[in-house]
Amino acid sequence: GQQLNQSPQSMFIQEGEDVSMNCTSSSIFNTWLWYKQDPGEGPVLLIALYKAGELTSNGRLTAQFGITRKDSFLNISASIPSDVGIYFCAGSELGGTASKLTFGTGTRLQVTL
Amino acid sequence: EAQVTQNPRYLITVTGKKLTVTCSQNMNHEYMSWYRQDPGLGLRQIYYSMNVEVTDKGDVPEGYKVSRKEKRNFPLILESPSPNQTSLYFCASSLSVTVPGTQYFGPGTRLLVL
Numbered sequence: 277g278q279q280l281n282q283s284p285q286s287m288f289i290q291e292g293e294d295v296s297m298n299c300t301s302s303s304i305f306n307t308w309l310w311y312k313q314d315p316g317e318g319p320v321l322l323i324a325l326y327k328a329g330e331l332t333s334n335g336r337l338t339a340q341f342g343i344t345r346k347d348s349f350l351n352i353s354a355s356i357p358s359d360v361g362i363y364f365c366a367g368s369e370l371g372g373t374a375s376k377l378t379f380g381t382g383t384r385l386q387v388t389l
Numbered sequence: 390e391a392q393v394t395q396n397p398r399y400l401i402t403v404t405g406k407k408l409t410v411t412c413s414q415n416m417n418h419e420y421m422s423w424y425r426q427d428p429g430l431g432l433r434q435i436y437y438s439m440n441v442e443v444t445d446k447g448d449v450p451e452g453y454k455v456s457r458k459e460k461r462n463f464p465l466i467l468e469s470p471s472p473n474q475t476s477l478y479f480c481a482s483s484l485s486v487t488v489p490g491t492q493y494f495g496p497g498t499r500l501l502v503l
Contacts, residue, residue: 282431318393318479318494319432364431377492379424379432 282365282380290388295352297383299365307368308341308348309377314361322363323350355387391416393495395480401501402470410465410498412480420483421463422447422492423455425476432479438463470502 282299289295299308307326311319323334325341325348332339338351348365365380393414402408414421422437424447434447438457452474454466463482467474477499481492 280431316497318481318496320494321491324491366432377434381429381431 280365280367280378280380282383284383285381286384286386288386288388289355291355291357293355295355295359295385296349297363297365298347298349299367299380300347301367301378302346303369304345305348305367305369306345308339309366310337310339310348310350311364311366312361313364313382319364352385355385357387357389360385360387391493393480393482393493395478395495395498397498398496399499401503403503404471405469408467408470408500410467410478410480410500412463412465412495413461414463414480414482414493415461416482416484416493417460418482418484418493419460420485420492421457422481422483423453423463423465424479424481425449426479426497427476435465435478470500472502474500475502476500 280299280301309324310322312322313319323332323339328341328345329343330341336353340349362382362384364382366377368377396411419440423435424432426432433449435449435453436447436455438444441457441460444455444457457463477497479497480495483492
């Protein structure tokens with residue numbers, strides 16, 4: 277199955293800094309999702325994007341659905357210690373359904389005080 | 390409380406000894422799915438189910454079986470586990486089948502096959 281290219285693989289930042297991560301695909305996607313996984317827990321949905329060009333915020337998090345439909349970006353502003361975790365992008369290809377989500381390999385975020 | 394539960398949370402077993410990981414959701418969701426998570430590979434789908442008695446293979450189904458006899462339950466069966474099935478397993482459910490969106494994930498089952 278296809279996998280998404282997610283970068284960076286890991287980030288070490290200081291509290292208060294902004295964070296950016298992205299995902300790219302070789303296929304056109306009609307949905308992009310961003311999840312966060314805390315240690316010892318399952319992933320939790322942060323933001324869902326359904327239209328090319330869409331920009332959606334959830335508190336300090338902002339995600340964008342790329343115009344080409346082949347990429348998506350997640351930004352976290354003014355990071356805090358509880359932002360620590362693994363962030364996954366996921367997408368559904370054009371014509372796909374909830375049954376066929378493809379996940380990225382994850383970005384591990386560490387926040388230092 | 391709306392949730393997806395998995396049991397057991399941790400399991401150590403030996404090669405060839407059949408095991409079942411249970412998954413249950415209390416949200417009346419149509420869609421359920423199993424994933425495995427391995428370092429550097431993210432989440433990969435094993436099997437999914439669109440409704441009772443309807444199951445289909447995901448990207449990595451080899452060595453696994455599932456069943457969906459009731460809407461709320463979707464057990465994952467390893468008939469003859471092997472060490473390469475050592476992994477972290479997640480069950481997920483979703484209300485909508487046609488619109489990709491919120492999948493609620495269980496807490497995970499960490500499996501070690503010796």
